[in-house]
Amino acid sequence: MRRIVIAGSTGSIGTQAVDVVQRSPELEVVGLAAASNAELLLEQTRALGVKRIALADEAAAARASEAWTDGQVLAGTEGLVELIVESGADLVLNALTGSAGLGPTVATLGEGIDLALANKESLVVGGELVMALAEATGAQVIPVDSEHSALYQLVGGEAPGTVDRLVLTASGGPFRGRSADQLEDVTVEQALAHPTWEMGGRVTVDSATLFNKGLEVIEAHHLFGTPYDQIDVVVHPQSIVHGLVHLNDGASLAHLGHPDMRVPISYALHHPERADVAVGTLDLAKVGTLDFEAPDENAFPCLRLAREAAQAGGTAPCVLNAADEVAVHAFLDGELPFTGIPRVIEDTLRALPARPLRHFSDLYEADAEARRHAAGAAV
């Protein structure tokens, strides 16, 4: 039996992880956590027989304590860290959204617990420190993002020094093929209508701006230790090829599959074993055509901005992420146009140049400063 904690169990990745766990006799959930959705969290708690849960929102935690007396409800950001540290888990799935995921990542790796990582922001914001912590405690970081899961599986079988380049595929989102002018007045509803993946709000908007792919380039750099100029992005609207590696002997290996997040989630939860997932076998004759094209960085400047912040290093990727979180929320609240998202990010990056990073506390400071600046730029 592998004992796991699911942090962010009420979200898109979290609910799919619960589905994977319910079909797997090898997995036992020993802790669940969410921000404020106490009702769904309690439903999952009862279904899985969990005895300890955490809710970041204090009022939601109080509601849950009243409604459920068969176990313990922890509250606040510290509650989630306590849940992880005292869980005795073999693996924590971090499926939080945004830079709020950094604390649970640090708590997990600090305890030497293996981490199934969906929260890419942990690596974007604090990649160097996070990977150094994993190395120091011997904990593994197993990616959940479909592209990184693909690359992890492809790179894992190769001898060191044989992988020349990594390629991340991007669906291109709902606005693929549009010019910058044609993006001026797109609506929230259109941005949330992703053609191939069903995901949480922020990551869906990030996919529409291609910002998400920028985050993924940074994530891949830290996970695989690959220099930025050896990580490519190609737009592939069918989302069948998830990742590709070019090897030193001229061979290229690709990872294919239906776009279904339960596949990489199951891989991360069972690693190094594999388990059955109820997803159909890929029928290439039925798929017919696979298309690929270069990303349009004029219409979608977020990818370029992410690469610039990545190259600048230090606090820049943290500032980049915080600015985007603020801008995306403003867009979702109808306060900022779609094309305002890259404008706010660029403005914030220019105002807060990269500073060196020595400690996790430098990140919390940079994150707060960037949020303040971006909130001003978003009005």
Ligand SMILES: NC(=O)c1ccc[n+]([C@@H]2O[C@H](COP(=O)([O-])OP(=O)(O)OC[C@H]3O[C@@H](n4cnc5c(N)ncnc54)[C@H](OP(=O)(O)O)[C@@H]3O)[C@@H](O)[C@H]2O)c1
């Ligand atoms: N969705 C996908 O298909 C997909 C694919 C690849 C990678 N990812 C990555 O996976 C992560 C999660 O994405 P998602 O789409 O699953 O997001 P989501 O649907 O918005 O779910 C986020 C989850 O995190 C919880 N949460 C948020 N802030 C929290 C906090 N401060 N403390 C405790 N819990 C908190 C939420 O609880 P409440 O429900 O109570 O708010 C919810 O359970 C993101 O980093 C995303 O980029 C997602």
